[in-house]
Amino acid sequence: MTYDFRAIEARWQRFWDEHQTFRAEVDPERPKYYVLDMFPYPSGDGLHVGHPEGYTATDIVARYKRMRGFNVLHPMGWDAFGLPAERYAMKHGVHPAVRTAECIRNFKRQLKTLGFSYDWAREVDTTDPNYYKWTQWIFLQIWGAWYDPEQGKARPIGELEIPAEVSAKGAAAVRRYRDERRLAYLHDAPVNWCPALRVVLANEEVAEQVELGHEVVRRPMRQWMMRITTYAERLITDLEGLEWPASVLDMQKHWIGRSEGAEVEFPIEGADGIKGAGAAINVFTTRPDTLFGATYMVLAPEHPLVARICSDQQRTVVQAYVDAAARRSERERQAEAAEGQKTGVFTGAYAKNPATGGRVPVWISDYVLMGYGTGAIMAVPGHDERDHAFAQAMDLPIVEVVSGAARPIAEAAHTEAGLAINSDFLDGLATPQAKQRMIDWLEERGLGRRRVTYKLRDWLFSRQRYWGEPFPLLHRPDGAVVAVPEDQLPVTLPPLDDFQPSESGEPPLSKAVGWRELPDGSLRETNTMPQWAGSCWYYLRFMDPSNAAAPFSKAAADYWLPVDLYIGGAEHAVLHLLYARFWHKVLFDLGHVGTREPFQRLVNQGMVLGATYYPRGRAGIQQNFPLDEVEPVAPGSDQWIHKLTREPVEVKWDKMSKSRGNVVNPDDVISQYGADTMRLYEMFMGPLEHSAPWQTEGVAGCHRFLQRVYRLAFETSDDEGVPDRLRELPAGEGSDRQRRLLHRTIHAVSERIDRLAFNTAISAMMVFVRDIVAEGEPLHRDTLAQFCLLLSPFAPHLAEELWSALGQRTSLAHELWPAADEALLVDPTFPLVVQIQGKRRAELAIPQGASEEDVKATALAHPDVQRHLDGKTPRRVIYVPGKLLNIVV
RNA sequence: GCCCGGGUGGUGGAAUGGUAGACACGGGGGACUUAAAAUCCCUUGCGAAAGCGUGCGGGUUCGAAUCCCGCCCUGGGCACCA
Numbered sequence: 001m002t003y004d005f006r007a008i009e010a011r012w013q014r015f016w017d018e019h020q021t022f023r024a025e026v027d028p029e030r031p032k033y034y035v036l037d038m039f040p041y042p043s044g045d046g047l048h049v050g051h052p053e054g055y056t057a058t059d060i061v062a063r064y065k066r067m068r069g070f071n072v073l074h075p076m077g078w079d080a081f082g083l084p085a086e087r088y089a090m091k092h093g094v095h096p097a098v099r100t101a102e103c104i105r106n107f108k109r110q111l112k113t114l115g116f117s118y119d120w121a122r123e124v125d126t127t128d129p130n131y132y133k134w135t136q137w138i139f140l141q142i143w144g145a146w147y148d149p150e151q152g153k154a155r156p157i158g159e160l161e162i163p164a165e166v167s168a169k170g171a172a173a174v175r176r177y178r179d180e181r182r183l184a185y186l187h188d189a190p191v192n193w194c195p196a197l198r199v200v201l202a203n204e205e206v207a208e209q210v211e212l213g214h215e216v217v218r219r220p221m222r223q224w225m226m227r228i229t230t231y232a233e234r235l236i237t238d239l240e241g242l243e244w245p246a247s248v249l250d251m252q253k254h255w256i257g258r259s260e261g262a263e264v265e266f267p268i269e270g271a272d273g274i275k276g277a278g279a280a281i282n283v284f285t286t287r288p289d290t291l292f293g294a295t296y297m298v299l300a301p302e303h304p305l306v307a308r309i310c311s312d313q314q315r316t317v318v319q320a321y322v323d324a325a326a327r328r329s330e331r332e333r334q335a336e337a338a339e340g341q342k343t344g345v346f347t348g349a350y351a352k353n354p355a356t357g358g359r360v361p362v363w364i365s366d367y368v369l370m371g372y373g374t375g376a377i378m379a380v381p382g383h384d385e386r387d388h389a390f391a392q393a394m395d396l397p398i399v400e401v402v403s404g405a406a407r408p409i410a411e412a413a414h415t416e417a418g419l420a421i422n423s424d425f426l427d428g429l430a431t432p433q434a435k436q437r438m439i440d441w442l443e444e445r446g447l448g449r450r451r452v453t454y455k456l457r458d459w460l461f462s463r464q465r466y467w468g469e470p471f472p473l474l475h476r477p478d479g480a481v482v483a484v485p486e487d488q489l490p491v492t493l494p495p496l497d498d499f500q501p502s503e504s505g506e507p508p509l510s511k512a513v514g515w516r517e518l519p520d521g522s523l524r525e526t527n528t529m530p531q532w533a534g535s536c537w538y539y540l541r542f543m544d545p546s547n548a549a550a551p552f553s554k555a556a557a558d559y560w561l562p563v564d565l566y567i568g569g570a571e572h573a574v575l576h577l578l579y580a581r582f583w584h585k586v587l588f589d590l591g592h593v594g595t596r597e598p599f600q601r602l603v604n605q606g607m608v609l610g611a612t613y614y615p616r617g618r619a620g621i622q623q624n625f626p627l628d629e630v631e632p633v634a635p636g637s638d639q640w641i642h643k644l645t646r647e648p649v650e651v652k653w654d655k656m657s658k659s660r661g662n663v664v665n666p667d668d669v670i671s672q673y674g675a676d677t678m679r680l681y682e683m684f685m686g687p688l689e690h691s692a693p694w695q696t697e698g699v700a701g702c703h704r705f706l707q708r709v710y711r712l713a714f715e716t717s718d719d720e721g722v723p724d725r726l727r728e729l730p731a732g733e734g735s736d737r738q739r740r741l742l743h744r745t746i747h748a749v750s751e752r753i754d755r756l757a758f759n760t761a762i763s764a765m766m767v768f769v770r771d772i773v774a775e776g777e778p779l780h781r782d783t784l785a786q787f788c789l790l791l792s793p794f795a796p797h798l799a800e801e802l803w804s805a806l807g808q809r810t811s812l813a814h815e816l817w818p819a820a821d822e823a824l825l826v827d828p829t830f831p832l833v834v835q836i837q838g839k840r841r842a843e844l845a846i847p848q849g850a851s852e853e854d855v856k857a858t859a860l861a862h863p864d865v866q867r868h869l870d871g872k873t874p875r876r877v878i879y880v881p882g883k884l885l886n887i888v889v
Numbered sequence: 890g891c892c893c894g895g896g897u898g899g900u901g902g903a904a905u906g907g908u909a910g911a912c913a914c915g916g917g918g919g920a921c922u923u924a925a926a927a928u929c930c931c932u933u934g935c936g937a938a939a940g941c942g943u944g945c946g947g948g949u950u951c952g953a954a955u956c957c958c959g960c961c962c963u964g965g966g967c968a969c970c971a
Contacts, residue, residue: 002927247893247966254892257970285971298971342969367969377971385890386969455970570965607965684913686902690895691964698901701913707928760903763912770912833908838952840908878951884907888951 002724003710005674009797013115021811022117024073026559033070034560035062036539036599038568038576039077041531042103043084047110048656049664049682049694050608054567056679057605057688057758059116061565063793064753066117067817073560074117075542077124078104082531086467086499095497096467100127110666114675115796117813122545126534127467131541133490134551135533136472140483142586143184143473147230154230154589157182175480183227183586186481189460190302190370193219198501200464218326221505224462224471224527228582232256232454235581243601245689248573255574257455261286262439264378264448266297266351268309269359279305281351281362284373284453287380288442289434291355292423293401294378295391297362298344300370301325309362311348318364321345325366342367342393353378354447355424355438365390371457381413388413402431459579461530464507466499468528477521491524535576536583539563539598557593562600567688570604577602603756606691608682609653610662653693664694676795677703683758683794702762706798708769709791712779713802726805727779734780740824741771742783747820749790758794765791781806786818834859835886841868852879859885 016022035058040051055076062074078100085096085103092099104125111118124131145154157178166177179185192201196214200221209216228235236256239249265280281297299306301322310318321344344365353360360378367386368377381391381398391398400409404418417431425441426434442448462471470491472484484491494515499508509526510516516524537551543560544552577599584598613629629642656663669678680702685692710716714724733739745768752761768787772779785806792799792812803812826848832855834842842864846855856877859865869889876888 245893250893251966254967259970261971283971287971365969367971369970372970374971379971384969384971386971389969453970573966684901690902692901695901695914698914704928705913759901760912763903766912831908835907835952838907838950843908876951878907880907880952884952886907886951 002716003707003798005676005706005797008801009113009115009675012797012800013112015800015811016115016117016813017120019811020121021813022074022119023121024071024119026556027071028559030069030071032073032560033062033065033565034073034539034563035065035565036074036542036563036567037076038566038572039079039535039538040107041079041082041084042100042107044088044099044103045658045663046103046106047666048608049666049669049678050656052114052666052678053608053682053685053688054569054605055111055114055116056682057603057756058565058567059679060683060753060758060793061756062117063796063813064817066813067789067792067815069816072117073122073542074119075122075124075545076111076116076118076120077122077538077542078107078126079531079535079538080104080125080127081468081529081534083465083467086465089467090499093497095495096499097127097493100467113670114666114679117796122542124538124541124545126469126538129490129492130546130548132469132534134541135469135529135537136484136489136491137486137551138537138583138587139184139469139529139533140472140486141590141592142226142583143182143483145183145586145590146178146181147183147227149230152234154183154586156590172478172480179481183230184461185225185227187223187225187458188220189223189225190218191221191223191460192216193221193505198503198505200505219505221464223460226459226461226582228459228579229454229456231582231585232258232456234585235456235578238581238585238596242597242599244599245602245604248570248577248602248604251573252578255456255578258452259286259455260450260452262288262435262442262448263374263451264288264291264354264442266354266360266378268305268362269350269352279308281305281376282374283376283378284451285378285380287383287431287435288438288448289420289423289426289429289431290380290383290401291353291378291438292420292426293380293382293399294353294355294360295381295397295399296360296379297351298368298377298379298390299347299362299364300368300375301364301366302370303364303368303375305376306347306364309347309349314346314348317345318347321364342390344390344394346394354442354445361396363390363394372455373453382409383414385413385415459582461533462527463530464501464505465528466493466496466508468530469533470509470528471525473525474518474522475525481525482522532576532579536580537587539566539580540587540593551592554592561593562595562598565601565603566599567603567605569607573604603688605688606686607655608664608685609691609693610656610664611693611695612652612654612662656694664696669696669699673699673703674706674797676706676798680706680762680794684762686759688756688758705766705769706795708773709787709795709798709802712769712772712784712787713805729781729784730778731782732780733782733786735777736824738772738777738780738783739821740827741768742786743820743824746786746790746818747825750817750820753793762794765794788812789815789818830882832859833884834862834865835884836865836868837888838886841865852881855879855885860887 037055037058058074062072066072080100085099088094088099089096126132126135144157146157146160147153148155160178160181162174162177166173194201194209194214194216197209201209201216236253236258239252242249261284263282263284265282267280268278281299283297306318306322342365344363347362347364349362350359351362367390368375379387379390381387381396382400383402388398390396398409399422400414401421401423402414402418403421404416405414420426420429420434423434426437429437439448439450443450470493472489472491474482474484476482494509494512496508496512498511501507502510507526507528509524509528516526518524540552540557544556547553580598584593585596587593588596629644654662666678677699681699684702685698713727715727716724733742745764748764749761752758752764772783784802788799788803788806789812800812829845829847831843832846833840834844842862844858844862846858856879860874865887869887872889874887874889878886878888
């Protein structure tokens with residue numbers, strides 16, 4: 001027999017289950033460590049090898065921290081609402097709940113075979129009514145709150161002071177006053193409506209559907225929104241102090257997109273039969289200093305003023321442009337515009353530039369977005385590239401108002417700062433001062449004001465789908481929207497077998513007759529929540545997953561928060577993390593959690609890439625060959641050819657996906673090599689943060705290493721049926737040499753786990769195993785025992801097996817992590833590298849603590865050094881203690 | 890276009906101003922075996938050598954894969970954001 005990983009892994013997984021080895025409970029006596037994975041969506045395809053990369057990393061940290069004496073919370077659950085289950089239901093007639101349960105079972109089975117030290121008693125499933133009851137409860141906290149700008153925080157809506165003139169108008173007016181200020185509110189928002197599928201598409205889905213030939217139109221729809229923009233400032237400032245990758249911090253900041261500037265009013269000129277006379281166009285600008293150079297204006301096609309100000313001659317062409325814009329998705333419009341195709345039409349209206357007093361034409365164009373700023377801009381073609389391109393295309397005037405342009409202003413916009421020119425009272429001022437001066441001037445005259453704008457938009461929070469959390473809201477006959485009382489939560493999903501929205505876009509739940517109507521004539525809200533809802537707070541539920549009276553207890557939250565380490569893919573760098581932070585802040589304001597931020601340290605693992613074989617020169621999705629149709633020209637070659645045609649094939653490393661056919665299933669790897677090998681290889685591929693290709697040959701190397709470890713303890717026989725025998729290992733840690741090797745390994749592995757440098761931690765253990773065998777001295781018992789502890793976070797099954805073979809009765813999961821004896825980390829001598837002119841010429845052993853003079857003298861006397869010096873006199877000698885000597889001649 | 894990462898042997902990678910290529914894969918050679926697999930050992934950046942080598946060109950430094958400037962290539966994110 002040899003290393004029988006199947007039996008070993010099954011045995012220890014059973015042991016951990018039976019002994020509840022990884023059960024975690026609140027224990028104020030011990031320091032806590034909360035290490036969290038981004039929980040998966042349990043798809044029908046099952047795990048691919050990309051999932052366990054992050055999970056293995058967190059598991060190593062969890063096991064390591066546990067052995068360091070921390071009370072570790074390491075949970076897992078399922079982000080199980082979502083579109084795929086609903087689509088599957090439409091196609092195969094299987095209810096999403098049934099399908100989801102199947103997928104979860106499969107995912108859980110796969111995760112269990114990897115031996116992760118999750119506390120499975122804390123498993124959560126976002127589609128479980130006992131879970132989404134509290135998702136609904138949190139929604140009601142948000143809906144039941146408003147943002148008090150004076151205190152800079154959310155407060156219960158009941159604390160909102162109602163002005164006397166509002167209360168005088170009666171209950172309906174008070175209700176409206178409150179509803180307009182809630183953190184969740186109804187709003188007509190433009191969405192991507194796909195008539196063919198009868199669903200609202202996410203921006204990222206639009207391209208795909210258009211490719212499939214489905215028409216997608218922008219269309220306003222009544223939606224629930226969340227007022228995340230009120231938190232914009234705090235979402236930026238609280239990033240300070242988080243241990244997150246700088247790139248993610250940047251992405252969040254850019255997404256929120258704070259910019260300082262001014263809001264300026266341009267009155268509409270009442271001439272030529274323009275109906276909009278008397279109205280004004282509000283614009284936001286970050287460059288109020290260039291106001292004298294504003295030669296035209298542009299409104300977004302959806303801007304409410306467009307219809308009002310449009311002249312009769314222009315009405316037809318304007319209406320056509322607006323209609324065309326509505327037919328195209330936001331992404332499509334922006335993509336075309338980015339390629340330099342500037343389109344737009346003149347409305348026939350003119351506005352008055354408040355600085356120059358001059359008349360400027362008002363246009364509409366795609367390149368102005370309704371969702372940002374005020375949906376209107378003052379165009380300064382001299383100093384903004386987009387405006388410049390538009391002005392050139394439409395033959396609009398360009399005026400230079402900032403000096404210092406490198407090229408004539410007619411040719412290119414000058415966007416840098418400079419000194420104001422052609423700008424009356426601003427002339428000669430530098431850009432920053434000119435901005436301030438202009439804002440002051442506008443404010444004095446009531447023509448504008450200082451303003452901060454964010455790119456961040458309010459969060460569209462409702463979906464016209466079945467497989468999501470129902471909103472716990474009722475529409476009363478009088479039009480009032482009221483909350484379902486807390487004691488009636490959860491509002492469960494009604495059974496339904498038709499998941500299609502109606503022609504008009506009414507959500508599927510509107511078809512749930514008998515569920516939707518209440519005896520008093522109220523109707524339930526029929527939208528459902530987006531998938532984000534469940535994932536916005538799952539890390540909170542993990543702290544106290546079976547609490548029936550509250551989403552989590554105060555005691556649990558005070559003990560476990562914040563999450564100390566959160567690992568997941570970079571694709572969640574913005575949306576998920578931003579939404580979860582937002583909810584957390586609302587809960588913080590309302591006193592439910594005690595930390596401002598949920599996730600203290602964040603690490604993004606890289607992608608695991610799969611080899612994809614394409615016909616030469618035609619790399620692209622749907623073009624690739626399946627793996628069994630290709631082979632290398634010769635064993636070990638990286639030149640691949642098609643088996644039948646013998647044509648050369650191009651190998652690319654792509655993100656694993658079913659459509660590319662490059663997915664590697666962990667089940668296959670585990671059945672061939674075992675979970676410990678799989679875990680080891682996942683970590684050995686390279687740095688956690690980097691994407692890395694999955695190379696099946698590489699797995700064998702990790703397997704060989706574990707076999708060597710196994711044979712350190714066991715004598716194996718090739719003969720069938722001869723059981724492995726535990727070697728007789730002498731007691732203690734052995735010779736000085738063995739002890740040095742052991743302690744050096746302890747030191748290296750510990751320090752590298754601390755840095756999440758798992759690939760090099762593993763190589764340190766490989767070196768240990770190689771050298772310990774080569775020594776010729778038998779391995780000693782205590783040396784092996786301590787090595788088992790080092791190995792256990794990485795390959796826990798084998799480590800447990802050896803640990804018990806050494807006579808231990810309990811799991812090593814709660815053993816104390818070995819401590820390196822500092823004295824053994826230093827050798828009596830160190831190798832000194834001698835360089836001449838920066839080139840390595842010799843290496844000699846120098847006793848530890850030798851004086852600089854002695855070292856120099858010894859080095860200079862060395863024959864190799866003498867030879868390379870070739871009679872020249874050293875001009876300078878640089879000594880780096882303990883390392884290196886560089887001789888300059 | 891903008892932002893953020895990368896670029897080191899045949900391959901994944903190591904080295905965070907001090908010996909470039911740890912560890913592993915793959916290759917070559919050998920031992921064991923009737924044979925193969927498995928296992929073990931040797932070898933493996935290029936070059937006959939002097940030397941040359943971390944995408945390219947410069948710079949700083951006694952010393953640069955590492956720091957600075959310019960360029961090229963590549964991955965990811967965002968995109969007419971006023």
